[in-house]
Amino acid sequence: AQSVTQPDIHITVSEGASLELRCNYSYGATPYLFWYVQSPGQGLQLLLKYFSGDTLVQGIKGFEAEFKRSQSSFNLRKPSVHWSDAAEYFCAVGAAQAGTALIFGKGTTLSVSS
């Protein structure tokens, strides 16, 4: 079955500390992989995406993610977290096939402490 797992429901990080949000997927075909961010009361914004090529991808707001095929993982990282990064983060997987929809994980809420 196709699925996305975000093992951490809630993470608290000190401002200035590094961040890693985990994402594992199960997908039959070669997947497209995405990370989205949702600020309180807002829709989702695309942070970055991966399909092929360099397994380390750079996104907006200083985020990056690394694809590891052997671990079926696509973890999101940021070297130094800012208070404005507090939000909910969603990992998603999709197929290079028309007529299909992205599957989203249940999300990880990030809190930033001062």
Add this chain to the structure above:
Amino acid sequence: DVKVTQSSRYLVKRTGEKVFLECVQDMDHENMFWYRQDPGLGLRLIYFSYDVKMKEKGDIPEGYSVSREKKERFSLILESASTNQTSMYLCASSPPDSFYGYTFGSGTRLTVV
């Protein structure tokens, strides 16, 4: 700036009412989607459409229907609203290849009383 616009930010409806949630995109995207978002459950796909007048059921279509008469507009219909349909509803659109990712609207928070 490209946009997906959801007609209402907040909506309160009574049990049994027929409810229409409207979504309009200005990007000439072929694909449009309706998700509902609930705490701890993430985003769950209700319906999507890959062309005008075409629709596909998602994971939780029960109690909902959709309409896509024009490319830019995708409506979600709650035939007879129930309290368990109280939720945040998110509309999104994309080109045919999902690699480009989805553009989301700001959401409609629906409360059924």
